[in-house]
Amino acid sequence: MPPVTPVHYLFLSMALFTIGVIGVLTRRNVIIILISIELIFNAVNINLVAFSSQFASISGQTFAIFVIVAAAAEAAVGLGIIIALFRNKETVNADEIDLMKW
């Protein structure tokens, strides 16, 4: 078997990122869109940790922690918005949420 290189981690990250983007673009449920965004955050984290490992510099892991914190904040605010939205419109379907459509 070939040795595992940064490129392998890059490809894994690329695959997860692409799957996340497809989820954001194709799904209609707002909760699943948020879940896909979490997947994208994770794809970014793989890159940070892999390069931190390759360059033997621990800063990459520190930045991954920052990304995790940002993702947690995003999830909290996003789910709060979804709850407020559901209270007003009784739906989690992104197609039916057109309050700001011009």
Add this chain to the structure above:
Amino acid sequence: MYQALFFLFAASAVGFAINLLIQRHPIHSALSLIGVMGSLASLYLMLGAEFLAVVQVIVYAGAVMVLFVFVIMLLNADKEEPSDRSKMAKYLGLPLLFLLLAMITVVIYRQFPEDAMVQFGDFPGQTAAIGRLLFRDFLLPFEVISILILIAIIGAIVLAKKEP
């Protein structure tokens, strides 16, 4: 051994991610995301980032996913019906996706020639070093991100609060 483990966890991460997309019910998607998080935590361990692996499990697979599952239960979200896609997306979507992937592949291989690759596994990611870096070199970003998460907490409470 390292290679086999890498491919095992990478395959399970991608498999869970694809399952996340395929499932129609939000709760199944959320559970698949926990699988992705677990696989990634194992990969972080293999990269020598023990602290990050534990944070991944505690914060992501623990706290964030509980939040997601809780909201899904709260909203009693149902299965979503497949929507009618546009014609352009139907015929051009897959070819354009593969074009994008091919372009990224070319860029990655240009950036990393075969002989420049470094082996993983001999780099320790000690927790103490991360803490020292966080509170010494990255003190300002750390404080800024603390304020960010404080604002997020307050914002979430305000957003989810029942209007009087």
